[in-house]
Amino acid sequence: MGLGIDSLVRRNKEELSRFEKIIEYRFTDLRLLQRALVHSSYAFERGRAGQDNQTLEFLGDAVLDLVVGNLLYKKYPKMREGELTRLRSALVNESHLAEMARNVSLGDFLSLGKGEDASNGRNKSSILSCGYEAVIGAVFEDGGYETVRELVEKYFVPAIEEKKEDMLVADAKSRLQEVLQERYNEAPQYRVEAEEGPSHQKIFTIAADFRGDVLGLGQAGSKKEAEQRAAAAALKKLQDGSL
Incomplete structure (x- = not known):
């Protein structure tokens, strides 16, 4: 034992x-x-x-x-x-x-x-x-x-x-959509603002747009991550009462 x-x-x-x-x-x-x-x-x-x-x-x-x-x-x-x-x-x-x-x-x-x-x-x-x-x-x-x-x-x-x-x-994209749908019954739109660098090492700048205004910008090596960063920036703007 x-x-x-x-x-x-x-x-x-x-x-x-x-x-x-x-x-x-x-x-x-x-x-x-x-x-x-x-x-x-x-x-x-x-x-x-x-x-x-x-x-x-x-x-x-x-x-x-x-x-x-x-x-x-x-x-x-x-x-x-x-x-x-x-x-x-x-x-x-x-x-x-x-x-x-x-x-x-x-x-x-x-x-x-x-x-x-x-x-x-x-x-x-x-x-x-x-x-x-x-x-x-x-x-x-x-x-x-x-x-x-x-x-x-x-x-x-x-x-x-x-x-x-x-x-x-x-989790920024889903949360931004929730907030905007809840407040305004509308969703944000994402568009490519800029692409920089060689094809194997591109940096994307994505804008999160809402009602003709840029709510946030995000930069990353993939469009998906840049969209998330743009959404995170937009959420911060919303929390600061900028919309």
Whole structure:
């Protein structure tokens, strides 16, 4: 039989303390942190099925949705519900949570089965994102909502503006159409304003037109992306009250 959680805590006390310093939170109950770092492959190999981080991952997923949602609600009180939902999804999806996990070297502290360890499991986005959610679940169990909120504000806030801009550009055309249809019952038109550069490296300038006015201009190496950028510029103009 493999080591139980209590035995793992005793064996890994120095490593757990090092991780606490990285995330700047000291656990009252180290067993919670240790469990958050035990992947199911490790527990299964050692005959400890069920003594892994999966239930803490479930809890952390729900807590992150709540805390990030509340943070965005307060930060962007005028943002539409659909935009808030998309921004929250961009912040709590697998790739971003794995990025957050890498920022605190989470992979170095995971207990993995031999097979997962040998196949670069410590750097797999799926394992890292689940581990990160489990750690958030453990922090919630140990320190409550306010403690998680402080951690989320520290680690997520710097990413919010970047994710917001990426999301706004990627989704700009559909949102611009929604806004204009809702306000004026009309859709924007897109046209090529200019093409520059050699055929294999063209730069397109696209104009988003509405009722004879240029609402926004966008430049990119493809017409599709230039249209999205033009729409994003138009949305900014609309938010500034220029129409």
